[in-house]
Amino acid sequence: MRALLFAALCAVAGLSGAAETIRIKDIGKMAGWRENALTGYGLVTGLAGTGDSSRNKATRQSIANMLSRFDMTVVADDVQSRNAAAVMVTANLSPFARAGDAIDVTVTSMGDARSLVGGTLILAPLKAANGQVYALAQGPLSVGGYKYDMNGNVMQKNHPTVASIPGGATVEVGIVNDVSSAGTNGGATVTFVLSDPDYTTASRVAAAINNALGANLALAQDASGIEIRVPEGRRARLTDFLMAVENVSVEPDRRAKVVINERTGTVVAGGDVRISRVAVSQGDLKVTIVTDNSVSQPLLVSQTGPGVRSARVANSRVDVEEQGETGFVAAGSNTVADLVQSLTRVKTNTRDIISILRAVKAAGALHAELIVQ
Incomplete structure (x- = not known):
């Protein structure tokens, strides 16, 4: 049955995919358009005894350090950590994020906490690879699971040590992406990058852009990048020009796989x-x-010796x-x-x-x- 379904799908693909055209925005993106990974360390509090045990010195030290910011001096050995957990906080910063935007974050346990259900993340800075803080995360956790254990009986659903906070981080430093650059002839250019590099597809994309926009603006540099010259009259409205470029239709070539x-x-x-x-x-x-x-059972057990058995x-x-x-x-x-x-x-x-x-x-x-x- 599965083989018949496969053959039917192949036959449909052969008929419908012969002259299929799609927008070039669906097969690539502009160079410089990328997300940036953010990472931070924080504390989750408010757990119902499911947090890190006293063996986690890092958690107790983190709680002591946090309390010191509020003019409270507590020795780490005196801290009870069962209602708290040390966590890592991760997020992705969009290429056009601005200060004040909210982004989603993921919170994962670092210690031996059994569950993060009911916890709240305390303010945690999120840094990029350059060490600069780009966002601040805080808020109640959303956990799609649970874990309860008592007297050796355990009931668990999904992974309760991983949680998320929708819109839980606020961008403090925005990102400015300038997709245009100086071209080989000195004018402003943008580069379109294919998701799957292919010389035939790159050449077809350049030809389709030139036919649609009515000028020799695009040139395939290699199997992945197509350099597009921005006309001088459209540089002030670059967004409209890129919209026209993205909606150009092309018939991409594909490798047999x-x-x-x-x-x-x-x-x-x-x-x-x-x-x-x-x-x-x-x-x-x-x-x-x-x-x-x-x-094999002996017939007369009473008449045999003590070593006789089934x-x-x-x-x-x-x-x-x-x-x-x-x-x-x-x-x-x-x-x-x-x-x-x-x-x-x-x-x-x-x-x-x-x-x-x-x-x-x-x-x-x-x-x-x-x-x-």
Whole structure:
């Protein structure tokens, strides 16, 4: 059934994907457009005895340091940490974040806290790789799970030591991304970067931009980047110009790939992936070992010695079953979808199809990149 579904999907892909055009914004982005990772250390308080134990000196020291900011001097050894937990706070700063924007944060336990349910994150600065603070995080945690244990009985759902705070961080320092730069001719340019580098697609994108905007503005620099010159009259309204560029339609080229997931028995391929002439012969040999366990009981226990007792006897047999006929498929200049349909007609299961495709690739008849996950 799964193989039939695969073949049907391949056939549909072969029919609908022949002249498919998409917007170039769906296959790449402007250079300089990237998110920035932020990381911070903090304390979660308000836990109902599910926080870090007294063995975590870092947690107790952090609580003592926090109290010292409020003019309270407490020795770390005197601090009880069961209602608190040391956590790491992570977030992603969008490429156009401005001061005052709210971003989502993720909170993860560092110590031996059993659960973060009901906790609140105390103000934690979030730093980038350069060590500068870009956001401040604080707020009640949202935990999509729980864990309760008593007398050796444990009931747990999901991971209660990981939580999130939607909009829990406030951006303090915004990011200014200037996507334009000085081009080779001295004018302002922007660079469009493909998600999957390909020379054919890069050339088609440049040609499509030139045809749509009516001038020789785009030039493919390599398999990934297309340099686009910004006309002098549109530099003041760069956003409108980039909107026009992003909505240009293009027919991207794609490499022939066959993706195999052996754990789930899934095969995904484009409907136009070609194979050369190949003959496939597939047989099936099943070896089954069956063990029958029985108990041998003495007839007259009272008349035997003290060492006589019941004995457990295992009787094993080996059954060998070989398929009477082997499936034979002769494929000419067809696609992978045609081969799978032929194998399905001879009742080949999905995992055998995976092995056959790997063998066809080894024979040099599969003209596609074979990716095994």
